[in-house]
Amino acid sequence: MRQAETVTFGGAGSDRHSGLRADPARVAALLADPAARVLPLWRGKPLVAGPARDHLGWLQPGCEALDLADPPVLLGLSPEGPRFAADLSRWQPAETDAAALAAFFDPSEQYHPALPTDHLFAELRGVMTRLSPAEAEYAATARAILGWHRTHGFCAACGAPTELTMAGWQRRCPSCGAHHFPRTDPVVIMLVTRGNSVLLGRSPGWPERMYSLLAGFMEPGETIEAAVRREVREETGVQVGAVSYLASQPWPFPASLMIGCRGIALSEALALDPVEIEDALWLPREELATVFADAHPAIAAPRRGAIAHFLLRNWLADRLD
Missing domain, CATH: 3.90.79.10 (Nucleoside Triphosphate Pyrophosphohydrolase)
Known part of the structure; x- marks a missing residue:
């Protein structure tokens, strides 16, 4: 099908630079790059920006809002600089709508007080067609990989807590040495x-x-x-x-x-x-x-x-x- 790669989340061809994941020093240098940006997600919702919610809310790694339990996950290198994703789910908004969060489609948006007022966490399915192909691919990748980390904190072999490795693309069990990889x-x-x-x-x-x-x-x-x-x-x-x-x-x-x-x-x-x-x-x-x-x-x-x-x-x- 000639139109196949025009589907949402497909065809952008972002460069993930997977060969860098095994080099912690190189990943740390990328995160320290002045051009590096981090996409935070709250409960699977990416940060979006602008009145139309038509682009992602990339933040500098040292941003006050990025109070993280785990290191950011390396998404890849864009022409503008290194791109990472981070799970901000331990942050608690002042108000939440429990019914909206549990709905088939969650229309609620969450505002973090340390961010500009036009930066909000929003349901990806509601904004996916407004994003550029490259940003849609980054958002989909970030949501999937961070969701995997949230549900795979313990070793399937021995039950011990696991730790994030390989720039976020693997979890390792320090107890039995098992390695766990993202599932699709x-x-x-x-x-x-x-x-x-x-x-x-x-x-x-x-x-x-x-x-x-x-x-x-x-x-x-x-x-x-x-x-x-x-x-x-x-x-x-x-x-x-x-x-x-x-x-x-x-x-x-x-x-x-x-x-x-x-x-x-x-x-x-x-x-x-x-x-x-x-x-x-x-x-x-x-x-x-x-x-x-x-x-x-x-x-x-x-x-x-x-x-x-x-x-x-x-x-x-x-x-x-």
Whole structure:
């Protein structure tokens, strides 16, 4: 698919300079560079700046707000200088909305008193399409790697506390010597078509009217093609024949790689798994056009920036080649 790398979080090609991670002295020198900047995240929310929330709030390493429990993670080297990410989650805002923080999409924003008033922590899914491709990639990487650190503080082999190493790209157990590496979970997401119609579904708890493509985690010992056929069959009863790859997207909510595929349906009848799927339907291309025009009375499109939105829009425009 020629448009594949224009998906949100993909195609910027930032230089991670992974070869520097094993050199603590070099990493320390990069952090001391006057051009170095750190992107703080609070509970997975990146710091964004400006009235439009359209760029990241990079801070100098010595900024008063950066009261960190762990060293920053090296994201790479940009043309402007070294770039790092840091978890600021132990900071407690003066006020928080517990209901908003637990919602499917958290619209709340948090202000740190040591920062300019136009710098706020915001849900990445709400600002991802406003960021430049390079900044979107940095934000996605930072959210995924810092989220992994928050949930992997103990050794899976012996249970002892682990420590951050390799500029944040590894955790080491000082007790048994085990090394632990960041995890990415592969997820297949399927543009399943039958003639001029596409298969859409919605899960329980989703925002009202929102429908999307079917998706599911791959299982051990499974090919991409087998995962596509299994997930569609389990969730809707539809049999899928030919499967082809379209595009992929890092999706750091919390740490997935969305593998976008096209599947050609061999059957049409629906038999839903009520645990996974609240509703599913076949939608003709002409009706999908009204969904993307926000004119459909019962169906809303997936969120802009998500690969489901990207694949559906390209199918609608006949740009899957």
